[in-house]
Amino acid sequence: MTGLLYLIPVALFMGGIGLAAFIWSLKSGQYDDLEGAAWRILQDDDQPKP
């Protein structure tokens, strides 16, 4: 049962990272254009601007 002492904090910490990452992605505008993002992935426009 001593394993719980560090397993539980680890689980909570990892969950917290997930939550923080989601809130970051929300803040940085990644949910603003869901439709466009779906199509953007298919485009071959990776060349840098000349």
Next chain:
Amino acid sequence: MTLPCCTIDGEVFQPYRLEGEDAARWISTAGPGLSRIEFLVPQANRPEAMARIETDLGAMASVNSARVNLTGRRVAVVYRDAAVTPQALIDRLGILGYMARPFDPRETGLTRDDREAAALLRALAVAGFAAGNVMLLSVSVWSGAEDATRDLFHWLSAMIALPAVAYAGRPFFRSAVSALRLGWVNMDVPISLGVLLAALMSLYETFHGEAHAYFDAAVTLLFFLLAGRYLDHLMRARARSAIAQLVSLSSEGASVIGDDGTRRYVPARDLKAGMRVAVAAGDRLPADGIVREGVSDMDRSLLTGESAPETVRPGATVHAGELSLTAPLTVEITAAGNDTFLSELVRLMSAAEQGQSRYIRIADRLARFYSPAVHTLAAATLAGWLLLGHGWHDAIMAAVAVLIITCPCALGLAVPAVQVVASGRLFRSGIMIKDGAALEKLSAVDTVIFDKTGTLTRGEPSLVAPPAISTETLTLAAGLAQHSRHPLSCALMREAVRRHITPAVPTEVAEHPGLGLSGTFGGETLRLGSRAWCGVGEPDEDQGLLEFAFRRGARAPVIFQFEDSLRPDAAATVTALSAMGLDVHLLSGDRPAAVARVAQAVGIEQAVSRASPQAKLAYVEALGRAGGRVLMVGDGINDAPALAAGYSSMAPATASDIGRTAAQTVWMGQSVAAVAAAVTMGRRAQRIARENFALAVGYNVLAVPLAMAGLVSPLVAAIAMSTSSIIVIANALRARLSPAGPVASPATREAGRVDHAVRRAA
């Protein structure tokens, strides 16, 4: 000489003109020497458009970045101030074939929508995080953790769940409190009660080291319910942004002539009576006024439904919304703002809206019965357990279990999920629904009333029996017609382009407003215009057609006849609507002969002509009072009061601003089939929503007796709630499978090709 009509996908737009001081309000700074501006680009609705715009604008040396938002159909451009003007960007987009207008999110309330959406998503994330972790702990409790370990897990759960409930539950608590303040009960009251009681009771149990805690149920409930709430929000926000982007593509203002003859641009809201404004040919009037200089033909179809233009001379009264076709005018404004013909109609509209009985959405109707029933059941459970001689503790536990198990998780998801799926399906076929209530109302209509000009018809004339006209005649007539913005001239030009005819080049072309055009070709005088202008007698009977006469030298004149051609699928749509059991009426402000012609062509028996805006309103209201549920379909300013009065309403995207604002549903594209598609989808969505309710209620019928008997452990509650929610969502997804949306008929595709040809020629 360019072609007068700028047509994109059959919809006529005037290019946006960004005038001097007006430009500044759209632009924001994006770093040293850099500016940022956003444009609305309604046609940027496909991935190809995204790639095309970004590549093309991005390649301009002065543009730092161009990014398309496909969901909002917007383009954000960051550019170097000195190197390019916003107007040049608009023109560049115009050359690519996209009409653009600057966009300020503040003016549409979109930023508030975005903030709300972000707040809901954050709450959803917090609830999801809590649900995952608490469930992890609960699973270990269910699998047999005991004594100190179980208590530890319960305390950990409490520490995660209580802050999560406090944060993520706020949208429900707020709504429940405001409903209770107003003295009625909505779905959020049982939700808030269930969640709060579950959390508090579990805390009490944990404190006393008891075996059962429902922390997982509380947070899972919140998670599912927030998902439903977010879907509902998403749907409204999507329709709102789609409608916001349809806001007039014309410039909202006028060029005012000062006393010293100078001209400056004044936004429409700042126009005052007594100002003199210059109205170029092809401009819409910004306000009511009296013509002081110039003679022109006015297109009044948005105001009256009349398809034939009317000639105005100095002294004539003109109204806001009319389009000057043939010549520039100087107009003295007599009324602006609150005194216009338009504002009179707006008053009629708001009166009509107030006359509407408040529509209660299906979920709220159910909540009226649901909440009292649930609370009674919980109270009965409490009383029953006490009467049977159990202690207070067990009785309260059982009562709370009833509240938790009946918490309308599936009910809260049942309607939003269906409506989001259904409206998304309609959205992809170009039909935009303003909110869920509009979709519900569409399913209940029993009468459809169509306006004629611009709704059943395209609102632009086309030549009747073109093969009868020789290529030579058309070549010469088109030579004159290309110098005019008159709709009949445009129609002649379209026919010439369709037949690949290069117009002749007459000399000394002059336009005589109210009469026609004259010119010289090969030593002969050419005349194109009214019958009188070409020396032809009037016909015996009005056939409901528009006419142009053409005369070459002393030869016999030729009569061109035009009709306002039907939108594609008009007749098929009327047939389909009748087959669905709906009454179809035609209500127009146009001449009786023209109305009768269209009514016969599409197969409508009940047609009314020469109806004023007031008469249209009265017609719709009379049907409504007689118990009918009217779907009003119209586009004009004159239809706006009737649209507002209708039980449900639809307008094409080509409609006047005020018409689009008044309508609950707006469709893009030419085909009227959208009307039948929307009604079909509305009915289907309503049927699936009812099924979902039946499923949710059925689940309660099974689960409530168990809860009353005290048999619902936290494990049973968790399983029952999750399965019912998932079943409801799976059922909602069926709305996706139905065939909805206007089908591109051969006629639509043909029309598209001609428009492209016209655009190339321009």
